[in-house]
Every structure is written in C-alpha cells, then in structure tokens.
Amino acid sequence: MTIYDISEKAGVSIATVSRVLNGSSNVSEKTRRKVLDIIEQYQYAPNAFARGLGLNTMKTIGILCADSSDLYLAKAIYHVERKLQAGGYDSILCCTGYELASKITSMNLLITKKVDGLILVGSNFIYEKESDNKYIVEAAAQVPVMLLNADLDAPNVYSVVSDDFTSMYEATIQMVETGIQDIVYYYNSDSYSGKRKLAGYRAAMNEKKLLSGQRIQFYRGSREDIPAMTEHLKRLHAQGLAFHGVIAADDTLALAAVKYARAMNYRIPDDFSILGYNNSMLAECCEPELTSIDNKLEILCQHLITTLLGVLDGREMPKKTIFSGEIVRRRTTRRIEPVVS
Amino acid sequence: MTIYDISEKAGVSIATVSRVLNGSSNVSEKTRRKVLDIIEQYQYAPNAFARGLGLNTMKTIGILCADSSDLYLAKAIYHVERKLQAGGYDSILCCTGYELASKITSMNLLITKKVDGLILVGSNFIYEKESDNKYIVEAAAQVPVMLLNADLDAPNVYSVVSDDFTSMYEATIQMVETGIQDIVYYYNSDSYSGKRKLAGYRAAMNEKKLLSGQRIQFYRGSREDIPAMTEHLKRLHAQGLAFHGVIAADDTLALAAVKYARAMNYRIPDDFSILGYNNSMLAECCEPELTSIDNKLEILCQHLITTLLGVLDGREMPKKTIFSGEIVRRRTTRRIEPVVS
DNA sequence: CTTTGTCCATAAATGCTTTCATGTTTCATG
DNA sequence: CATGAAACATGAAAGCATTTATGGACAAAG
Numbered sequence: 216m217t218i219y220d221i222s223e224k225a226g227v228s229i230a231t232v233s234r235v236l237n238g239s240s241n242v243s244e245k246t247r248r249k250v251l252d253i254i255e256q257y258q259y260a261p262n263a264f265a266r267g268l269g270l271n272t273m274k275t276i277g278i279l280c281a282d283s284s285d286l287y288l289a290k291a292i293y294h295v296e297r298k299l300q301a302g303g304y305d306s307i308l309c310c311t312g313y314e315l316a317s318k319i320t321s322m323n324l325l326i327t328k329k330v331d332g333l334i335l336v337g338s339n340f341i342y343e344k345e346s347d348n349k350y351i352v353e354a355a356a357q358v359p360v361m362l363l364n365a366d367l368d369a370p371n372v373y374s375v376v377s378d379d380f381t382s383m384y385e386a387t388i389q390m391v392e393t394g395i396q397d398i399v400y401y402y403n404s405d406s407y408s409g410k411r412k413l414a415g416y417r418a419a420m421n422e423k424k425l426l427s428g429q430r431i432q433f434y435r436g437s438r439e440d441i442p443a444m445t446e447h448l449k450r451l452h453a454q455g456l457a458f459h460g461v462i463a464a465d466d467t468l469a470l471a472a473v474k475y476a477r478a479m480n481y482r483i484p485d486d487f488s489i490l491g492y493n494n495s496m497l498a499e500c501c502e503p504e505l506t507s508i509d510n511k512l513e514i515l516c517q518h519l520i521t522t523l524l525g526v527l528d529g530r531e532m533p534k535k536t537i538f539s540g541e542i543v544r545r546r547t548t549r550r551i552e553p554v555v556s
Numbered sequence: 557m558t559i560y561d562i563s564e565k566a567g568v569s570i571a572t573v574s575r576v577l578n579g580s581s582n583v584s585e586k587t588r589r590k591v592l593d594i595i596e597q598y599q600y601a602p603n604a605f606a607r608g609l610g611l612n613t614m615k616t617i618g619i620l621c622a623d624s625s626d627l628y629l630a631k632a633i634y635h636v637e638r639k640l641q642a643g644g645y646d647s648i649l650c651c652t653g654y655e656l657a658s659k660i661t662s663m664n665l666l667i668t669k670k671v672d673g674l675i676l677v678g679s680n681f682i683y684e685k686e687s688d689n690k691y692i693v694e695a696a697a698q699v700p701v702m703l704l705n706a707d708l709d710a711p712n713v714y715s716v717v718s719d720d721f722t723s724m725y726e727a728t729i730q731m732v733e734t735g736i737q738d739i740v741y742y743y744n745s746d747s748y749s750g751k752r753k754l755a756g757y758r759a760a761m762n763e764k765k766l767l768s769g770q771r772i773q774f775y776r777g778s779r780e781d782i783p784a785m786t787e788h789l790k791r792l793h794a795q796g797l798a799f800h801g802v803i804a805a806d807d808t809l810a811l812a813a814v815k816y817a818r819a820m821n822y823r824i825p826d827d828f829s830i831l832g833y834n835n836s837m838l839a840e841c842c843e844p845e846l847t848s849i850d851n852k853l854e855i856l857c858q859h860l861i862t863t864l865l866g867v868l869d870g871r872e873m874p875k876k877t878i879f880s881g882e883i884v885r886r887r888t889t890r891r892i893e894p895v896v897s
Numbered sequence: 898c899t900t901t902g903t904c905c906a907t908a909a910a911t912g913c914t915t916t917c918a919t920g921t922t923t924c925a926t927g
Numbered sequence: 928c929a930t931g932a933a934a935c936a937t938g939a940a941a942g943c944a945t946t947t948a949t950g951g952a953c954a955a956a957g
Contacts, residue, residue: 217912228938233914241936260668264608265912268943273605273669278649282634286837289630293623296651300662305669308619308649310637321641327601328614328646441840470841477843496627499782500811502818502843558944569906574946582904606944609911 216259225253236261267329275305276523277325280336281313285438286495287465287512291336291363294516302524304331313339319350332358332523338365338406359526361519364510365407366535373526374535375519377510379408382540383415386490386508387462389542391423393549395460395488398425399451401444401472402464403434412464412492429456434468444471449478459487466491466498469505473547489547503546510540557600566594577602608670616646617864618666621677622654626779627836628806628853632677632704635857643865645672654680660691673699673864679706679747700867702860705851706748707876714867715876716860718851720749723881724756727831727849728803730883732764734890736801736829739766740792742785742813743805744775753805753833770797775809785812790819800828807832807839810846814888830888844887851881 218236222229227246234242235250253259267273276299280288292308299306307330309321318340325333333354340362342348348367354360355371362374390398400416402409413431420426432451436443448471451458459481463469469491473483481487483503491498494509518536525532559577563570568587575583576591594600608614617640621629637647648671650662659681666674674695681703683689689708695701696712703715731739741757743750754772761767773792777784789812792799800822804810810832814824822828824844832839835850859877866873 219912229913230915230938231936237914243936246936260664262609262912263669264605264612264614266914267605268603268609268912268945269914271605271943275648275669283624283637284631284634286627286630289627290625292649293625293651296624296649297653300650305665306649307616308633308637308647309641310634312638324646328604328616439837439840441837467837467841474843496780496782497838497841499780500808500838500841502815560944570945571907571947572905575905578946584904587904603944607946609944610946612911
C-alpha cells in the first residue's frame with residue numbers, strides 16, 4: 216500500500232495525498248475528507264524511509280547513556296524519553312558503557328542513522344582531557360548536542376546542569392554547623408558533576424578551616440556493590456581515620472555509610488551524620504531514612520527537551536542553564552542546634 | 557557526499573560502490589581497495605534513508621517498556637540493548653506507561669518506523685482479557701515480537717520467561733518448613749508473572765494446608781513509595797491480621813516488610829521472615845540484607861536476543877523458553893531447622 | 898571458435914516531498 | 928456586472944540515495 220494506491224483510489228494525484236498527510240493548508244476540505252477516508256479504510260501508513268529520504272529527517276533523537284540500569288540515569292532517560300515523545304519525537308537509545316571509544320562509536324552510529332539531535336545523559340561524557348571531548352564538538356557540527364549535567368562550551372552544544380557546587384557547599388556548611396567537624400567526603404566519580412560536588416565540599420570545609428585531604432575518599436569498584444563500600448569505610452576506620460560524618464556524592468555511597476555507622480554502633484544522627492546525593496528511591500529505603508540532595512531531575516529534563524525542541528525549530532536558545540538543587544531533610548542529619556545565648 | 561561522488565572519484569559505477577559497501581563477492585580485490593580508499597578518504601557514510609528504502613530494513617529493533625526507571629525493567633533494558641548492539645542491531649526505546657492505549661500507540665509508531673522486530677519488556681504487556689492482547693497478535697503479523705517474562709501463544713511471537721511459579725512454590729515451602737505458618741503474600745501487580753508467582757505461593761500453602769485468603773494482600777499505590785507500603789502493612793496488623801512472615805512479589809515490597817518488622821520490634825529473622833523477589837540492588841541495601849529470588853535476568857535477556865536474531869535470520873526458533881530461578885539466601889529468612897529425632 | 902565465468906555498468910525500482918506550472922475561484926474595482 | 932488580480936487547489940515531474948536485476952565485455956578454458 217503506497218501513496219500511489221491511495222491517490223488512485225481517491226481519484227487525486229499523489230501530491231494531494233502527500234499534502235493531506237502533511238497537513239498542508241492548500242487543499243479543499245472536500246478532497247481532504249475523501250483522501251482521509253481512503254487512508255483510514257486501507258489503514259495506510261506512509262513509508263518512513265521514503266519520507267526520510269525526502270525530508271532528510273525522521274523526527275528521531277539519539278539518547279546516549281553509559282548505563283541505563285543506573286538508578287539515576289534510568290530516571291533521567293525515562294523523563295527525557297517521555298517528554299520527547301510528547302514533543303512528537305522518537306528516541307533511539309544507546310547504552311555505551313563508560314569507555315570513550317565505545318561512546319564515539321555509538322555516537323557516530325546515531326549520526327549515521329540521521330538522528331535530528333543527540334542527548335548525552337550523565338556527566339561522564341565529559342572528560343578531563345580537553346582533547347577527549349573533541350568527539351562531542353565534531354558531533355555538534357552535524358546535529359545539536361544536549362548535555363545533561365555536564366558542560367562544554369562549543370558551538371551547537373547546549374548544557375543543562377544542576378548547581379552541584381552550591382548544593383554541596385551549603386549542605387557541608389550546614390553539617391558542620393550542626394557540630395560535626397570530621398566529615399569524610401566519599402565519592403566514586405571524577406565526572407564533571409563529580410568534580411563540582413567535591414569543589415563545593417572543599418570550599419565549605421576550607422571556609423570552616425576544616426579541610427583535610429585524608430578525609431576525601433574515593434571509592435573504586437562496582438557502583439552497586441554496597442557491601443564493598445561498607446568494607447572500604449571500615450578499613451578507613453581501622454587505619455585510624457576518625458570521622459563522624461559522611462557526605463556522599465551518591466545515595467549508594469551514603470547507604471554504605473549508613474551500614475557502616477550501624478555496624479559501628481553509632482546512633483544516627485546523634486553520633487554520626489550522613490548526607491546522600493540524588494534523592495533517589497534508596498533514600499527512602501534506607502534505615503533511618505537518608506537526608507539527600509535532590510537535583511530536580513525532572514525539571515532539568517523538561518528544560519533540556521524544551522531547549523532541544525527550540526533549537527530544532529530554529530530558535531535561539533540559552534547555551535547553558537543552571538538549576539539549583541534542594542536538600543531533602545530526613546533522618547540521617549541533625550537539626551541545626553539553636554544558638555544558646 | 558553521496559554514492560555518486562564516490563563512484564566518480566573511484567572511476568567505477570555506483571553499483572560497484574554499493575557492492576563494495578555491502579560486501580558482495582563479485583568485485584575484484586583491486587577495485588574494492590580503490591573504492592574503500594576513496595570512501596575512507598572522504599569519510600563517506602551511506603545515507604540511512606536511501607539504504608532503508610532499498611533494503612526495507614534499518615537493522616533496528618523496537619523496545620517497549622512501561623517504565624524504564626523501574627529498577628528491574630531498567631536492568632532488563634540495559635541487557636537487551638547491549639546484546640542487541642553486539643548483534644549489530646540498534647534499538648529504539650519507547651517508554652509507554654502502563655495504559656493499554658499508549659502501548660498500542662507506541663507499538664504502531666515503531667512499526668511505522670520499520671523496526672525489524674519488537675521486544676516487550678515486562679509482563680505488564682499481557683492483559684487478563686484475551687481480547688486486550690490482540691494488539692500484540694496484530695503487531696506480530698508485521699514483525700517478530702519477543703516477550704520478556706510474559707507469555708502469549710500466537711504466530712510470530714516468542715516468549716522467554718522465568719519459572720516464577722516454581723520459584724515461589726519452593727520458597728514458600730521452605731519458609732513454612734522453617735516453622736512459619738502465618739505468611740502474608742504481598743504483591744502489587746496482576747501481570748502475567750505476578751499471577752504465576754501468586755499461584756506458586758497458593759499451591760505451596762495449599763499443600764501445607766495453610767492457605768488463607770486474608771493473607772493474600774494487594775498493594776495499590778506508587779511502586780516506589782516504600783513508606784506507603786509500610787503503612788499499609790501496619791494497618792493490616794492494626795486490623796487484627798497476625799503474620800510473622802512476608803513473601804513479596806518484589807524487593808520493594810519486601811523492603812517495606814522489613815521496615816514494618818523493625819517498627820514492630822520483631823527480630824529478623826528470628827521472629828519474622830521476609831522473602832523478596834528479583835534480587836535487585838535493594839536486597840543488599842536492606843538491613844538486614846534481604847533473601848530474594850533471582851530470576852537470572854541477564855540469561856533471560858541473552859536468550860531472548862539470541863532467539864530474536866535467529867528468527868530475523870530466518871531460522872526456526874523455540875516459541876517459548878523457561879528458565880528456573882534461584883533463591884539467594886541472605887539474612888531475612890531462617891535456615892531450615894534440623895530435624896530433631 | 899564456442900562456452901563458461903568473472904567483473905562491472907546501465908537502468909529500473911523503492912515511496913515519498915516539493916517545486917513549478919496550470920487551472921479555478923474569489924473579490925474588489927471601475 | 929464585467930474584468931483582472933490575487934488567492935487557492937491540483938497535477939506533473941524532478942529529485943532524494945540507495946539496491947539489485949539484467950546484460951555486456953572480456954578473458955580463460957574447452
């Protein structure tokens with residue numbers, strides 16, 4: 216069933232059918248009716264390839280993501296995908312893993328497939344070495360590239376980020392002000408946002424004259440292996456590092472800290488405070504429930520898609536947008552002590 | 557840069573370039589070299605639409621999923637996507653939500669886009685009412701349809717499922733044999749696999765002469781709202797339902813049961829046993845760690861993709877494959893008491 | 898001198914969009 | 928009320944970038 220069949224049955228030319236299909240205004244109501252009837256009757260659907268050939272677009276956006284099973288990334292993908300759909304676009308998803316080479320491969324593949332835009336979900340797409348980010352610049356020469364929680368200043372690439380620096384800075388200040396001085400910063404990623412978070416912690420501790428390199432601890436190992444993280448913390452303690460607070464760059468790490476504190480028989484939050492990041496489902500699963508920073512993922516995604524659709528529409532759009540996060544207080548941090556005068 | 561440009565620069569016809577591109581045998585080594593050189597030199601990549609028009613395929617599989625942010629579904633998508641990539645296919649992801657209508661819409665959209673096959677991730681795609689599943693049968697008339705953890709007997713649809721019935725049956729028997737009689741079955745989905753699980757529990761309790769309708773409890777509400785589930789369990793208790801064990805159809809529900817038991821000051825597992833399902837990350841996050849049933853998701857996915865690739869290759873493939881799960885014992889269930897004689 | 902087989906070019910086919918040209922209305926104007 | 932200009936409706940045909948069927952040229956083999 217092609218456009219020819221329809222045109223024949225409707226007694227019009229294929230051009231008219233095409234016009235009806237594409238909602239062109241220049242077609243009389245009568246003809247439109249007739250054509251639509253036939254289309255309905257024969258369940259005709261235009262061939263996407265042919266249409267793509269003609270229009271040179273398929274209304275499809277490529278989504279790249281290192282690991283769609285990561286709690287946070289999965290949520291991001293979900294929001295992005297739904298909002299994209301609402302905007303009339305489809306999405307091709309590529310899970311790339313964390314290695315640069317396979318990111319490049321996937322990206323090229325998507326461009327070859329003629330996606331209209333690219334969304335890179337997660338800050339792990341930006342690398343420390345400037346030259347490693349060339350692949351994004353090159354891609355942006357072909358299609359607009361959107362970065363979620365990452366930042367790169369280049370033509371045709373747009374960034375939507377949450378203000379991780381400030382969130383961490385404020386959360387750290389607050390934890391110190393509840394009376395905790397020996398806070399370990401626990402993280403597992405040197406990504407763009409990872410670095411911003413750490414910087415926030417650093418700035419705050421520095422301001423409070425409490426900064427200590429020893430207390431900045433990196434976890435290498437599986438992102439899901441809570442027991443391994445817990446062990447790691449126990450080892451730090453065994454090695455003589457004293458700490459009564461953990462600020463974690465991710466809720467999983469914070470969860471491990473909770474397990475550690477419980478194993479040590481600390482009372483939470485009286486003896487030991489913990490702050491998580493991302494305000495994921497884990498925060499509520501935790502016992503006691505985790506105070507965590509919410510970076511308003513859905514809002515970020517909404518904005519990202521709005522921007523992308525704007526760009527695709529040929530409009531001028533902001534190159535970088537920053538949203539501030541929010542500390543969601545639950546039961547692993549203390550209230551600020553009222554000042555006794 | 558089109559195939560014409562390349563053919564001109566290489567001094568051959570476009571047909572020859574096409575043959576080189578598609579690895580046809582009828583082309584001399586010398587010509588192939590020359591063409592490949594030019595292609596390399598000009599960074600030529602064939603136009604996906606034109607190619608699609610000619611071949612009527614784009615090597616793309618459509619993945620449908622109700623909610624990609626669901627812990628379990630996200631993992632499934634991840635595995636499916638990666639294995640598909642390894643097989644040389646891309647994937648278009650559509651998050652459909654749980655309503656039938658939007659599933660149908662998304663499905664048609666994917667078919668219009670000329671995907672080569674469809675993968676429905678999750679048992680929620682199969683409905684109770686036979687007629688509600690017609691949409692799958694219709695889709696299967698166009699392209700092969702793969703079901704993950706769901707089952708439908710129709711031409712061109714293939715199922716890969718885990719043996720939830722047996723897993724639940726055995727787990728229930730075992731819990732009873734550790735001495736617990738008043739076990740609540742806690743579930744939140746009437747999906748295909750949801751029903752199989754429940755049936756397993758039923759069969760076991762029946763066999764042990766312990767079946768009680770009151771103890772089969774459905775949770776309606778957000779799938780992520782642990783506090784709500786916990787409240788629900790407390791309410792059951794308040795209403796006079798006595799129970800010292802929970803078998804949950806999902807780890808989130810089990811997690812809520814853990815929270816409930818702790819709130820009631822039960823010792824786990826001495827006074828109260830809990831069994832989860834899916835062996836997700838939550839099982840290890842939990843305190844104490846959750847005993848949970850692992851249904852070998854990665855193996856299921858691997859098999860599913862193998863089957864799909866086989867079908868696309870024109871080979872005969874098994875219509876339905878069942879894998880058995882495994883109980884991963886952690887700390888929320890008791891060991892079977894040694895028989896004292 | 899014919900047959901066979903290899904290698905390659907020509908041309909048709911794929912199904913749509915869109916430009917251009919043409920025919921048809923509408924409507925203000927004199 | 929007739930006329931011409933502008934707006935509208937439609938069709939023919941030219942792309943779009945490939946794949947593939949057909950057949951021709953040429954070389955080697957019988």
